[in-house]
Amino acid sequence: MKFSKRLSIAAMLATATALTPLIAQTVSDDAPPKAQLDIPEGQTLFGKNDPNVRRATAQVNGEIITGTDIDHRLALIVAANNNQLPPEEVARFRAQILANLIDETLQIQEAAANEIDVTEGEVNQYFFRVAQQNFNRPANEVEKYLLSIGSSVATLKRQIKGELSWSRLLSRNVRPSANVSDDEVNAIIERIKATKGTTEFRLGEIYLSATPETIEAVSENAKKIIEQLRQGGNFVAYARQFSEASTASVGGDLGWLSLAQLPQSLATAATEMGPNEIRVVESPGGLSILLLIDKRQVATSDPRDSVLSLKQIAINFPAGTKEADVAPLVKQFSEETRNITGCGAADEMAKKLGADVVNRDGIKVRDLPAPLQQVMLDLQVGQSTPPYGSLDDGVRVFVMCGRDAPQEAASESFDEIMSRLEEERVNKRARIYLRDLRRDAVIEYN
Template structure:
């Protein structure tokens, strides 16, 4: 079970599709006189007059009179670990525990703010969302989810509390921010005009985990970044790690910066993004103030049809390897398969070759190129009608090829309509204002630690 975190505001997902609108949250710029750090007038070389002992940090809190217990933290920490199948060191667990406490404090403030606005989230709403989580993650009833949580050291109450917080905050934001946020048609038309002026330029849909560092702890932060990358490459979810570890303001959105042109990124990140393949993670990349871990979600050309939206008509030829086939034997069989498919002359000829090879044939129409595995996308885009791809597969799954029988190329550009752009820009404003709203709640809160 993965990605158990629930984002009840559909707008948060839409934020990721924002075209060429920088979020202003890339925190890796060199400080100048206008930055908050400069205004604090902190000396460049500071002396700390007390020992910073992590073991002495207090583990629980009272937020405006409401207690967050150690059990609350344990259950939420277990939920995160179980949902992301994370294997963390003790140091990483300690850091994650502190982050969980901060999340629970924010969650408590959000629920309290809903209550002060006479916004009630009844138990039926919470149970309905809990039921949908069970269905989407287990395709079964809530009993399986209850069992999963308890077996992994968490509890149904912990997840329901998270659901409560997100539903409550969504209602607060809708009432106090969403209803007062407007974008003019003139602003939208200006953005669209700039997009059209940039037609054909590359842009990248990227996400980032930003880790601040100083000269004294740079090596330690770099190693922490490497461990995060290893966890993600072993199956961890990038968005979940960004939510827990990133210090950029994009952390609540899973680190997503949205669609952005290279020139709007710091030079080090721009260079990395332009050299990455879709789906690749790069880093830790040293930048002013710390390190970034970059994830390239997608890339495209502005206001130009995306060739990966082409719809393909395909025939797949596949043969299985007998049980006990060694890798060397599989390679030999695949070589003969490759020689045979090289003689295919059009889709009409594919059935004859398949019969000679004893291969199964499957037809698939209307397949989007971007829905194919990344390793095959470029191959299929370069094939002519009637040609077959290079063989692919594994010892366990056999060897196969795709024969291109037809292709319908996309005609539309990726420039959004005025209505789509207006909705995205409004959601961008709402999200930024919601972050300021929560920041102000933190400032006014009375929090004591135990």
């Protein structure tokens, strides 16, 4: 379901709800008035306020979106971020959620106008799958969990209905005309062959459009986003919410690109950046917050795809142990493991030191922490890594028991390339379709 800039249900629950570009900003329900009211003391309030009744936040072609709807979606985002959403981000999230709900409403309405019906049974079937995959619990227990975090089953099923409705609408009205010719695919295959061995970059992008009049404000917004990312914010989640590029629905992932496929400003930045580095780059029509995810050689096997068979030897320390008390043992551990001549000798050495041994098979080099990756690539079978760790986590080494070299990298097949191009074409036309729906809609904000 990646036809709009909303995240699929499955991905939303793994990170955060995908959101579309901001349409309008609203004042929160609890915003204080600008002036105090001159009301005498000792007055009586006639009637009873029901906290469960919320005023509408917006009406979309007469259909109401309430503050409760927004609260329930926000609760999913907060839970997905382990309840660590910065307070200063909440207002921005609420505004983006409202925009998302408006788009969702438009999509459901357009599907209904085209006589596309999503039944309650279909929604429930999808919901059961989401419950198992993302909450790892039966559907009947998910309802209790959602209520505990301040959300509801209804809000999740509403989003499921929106995604299914939009997907079917696009399949009927857009996909049949998004044809890709054999010549287009063959041209890409020839380009891949011609660039074999050159460097490709996998980049993440949060694109923020700007004009000369808005560039200063957009730059400040970019700085705030980068600050949150460097404090541990999830790049994928932020891209889904704030990026105005078509890649927002996939968390800003641009995929693997050669320098020739990038605007010059982004290409220059990519060659200068290190792994996981983030920087702001001027790009056509605005600013790009760029993340270097990875890089590789085109159509060439990557040593980091080697599959390792390892033996982990670890020494753990009791709570409260002081460094000086274990220094002799750590020194002996380092000397003994340095002299290991193979995995067969590791068990005996571990027993001598009272260490624990665990076999680790099927480990890809690229899945290891970055500092260990190059160490592993330089090791010969039978050698061990230097000791690493801490008093709290213990000290450990890995012994290389075996390494299977990666197979020659396989390029995308003809059908895979055609499918990717068709998907890109559908996504582009879907954005235009949704833009036209927004333009023609009667949207009233309260």
